[in-house]
Ligand SMILES: Nc1ncnc2c1ncn2[C@@H]1O[C@H](COP(=O)(O)OP(=O)(O)OP(=O)(O)O)[C@@H](O)[C@H]1O
């Protein structure tokens with residue numbers, strides 16, 4: 001059985017890179033569930049750009065992992081009727097990589113999707129500024145007094161950037177996006193709708209109550225919801241003639257050690273460490289990372305946003321603190337915060 005950390009992590013897993021995630025990915029804005037305001041706005045921007053026969057303005061999507069940034073980028077291309085080229089911050093390691101992409105791979109109006117855009121290095125980012133503003137790429141040739149700058153016109157395209165860490169984006173880069181959206185966690189009803197659609201695509205029969213049970217444990221994250229659905233489907237296939245019932249779902253969740261709030265072992269280890277080793281906090285995120293032997297980035301990008309949003313953890317200027325809700329959920333008594341002298 002896979003480790004729980006793998007099940008609940010919102011990071012893409014292997015099977016998702018081999019087609020399953022693609023199969024479940026909505027391909028139009030109408031199929032995209034939730035995020036109503038974002039959808040309404042995007043529809044207007046798309047229609048306006050299409051009517052004017054112009055490329056869509058540059059877009060930036062930011063959110064914790066698994067909430068639909070990549071999905072939306074592909075939907076944008078489809079709705080605009082253009083091609084999309086996909087790359088990422090770490091892949092574009094020097095300005096020349098960007099130049100090659102812009103001049104050989106893109107046509108007028110196409111979308112260039114840069115995932116993890118917060119990881120662009122400074123020289124590529126600087127080369128991007130005039131590209132985003134004026135569709136001009138400047139190339140420096142030679143060095144010293146004899147050096148010249150060549151100006152290269154690139155097709156008018158749309159840059160779509162995605163990041164889980166908008167805080168790491170520089171001001172000048174962020175300011176060059178005309179459209180900026182923050183995707184929030186999904187509500188349980190929205191996740192249930194996503195699960196209904198996914199179950200249909202997977203050809204599984206599922207009780208409504210079963211999908212609701214999964215939705216409640218999906219951390220407001222479509223990727224996690226779909227992954228849990230596939231794991232529950234395994235249990236259903238083996239133990240319940242393929243029908244996803246509430247009973248088989250409940251049994252699967254117990255087997256996977258996912259509690260009714262959607263917390264897994266790692267979440268519980270983190271909350272327990274703060275309670276037991278640090279008196280409930282406040283404690284710095286680096287210290288927590290060491291205490292549970294996890295990468296600090298994983299804690300801040302993947303795990304903490306949900307724990308904070310669902311009221312188990314509080315971020316304070318002096319560090320992270322356990323909330324009374326977390327103490328109650330774990331059946332712990334936390335001492336009252338120590339007075340500061
Ligand atoms: N609004 C939605 N409606 C239906 N399914 C969705 C929605 N958003 C995401 N999904 C599903 O969740 C999966 C993960 O979404 P996606 O890959 O777009 O997330 P992401 O924000 O790009 O994550 P990461 O930060 O890890 O790149 C998709 O394959 C899709 O099946």
Ligand SMILES: [Mg+2]
Nearest residue numbers: 069070115162
């Ligand atoms: Mg993505």
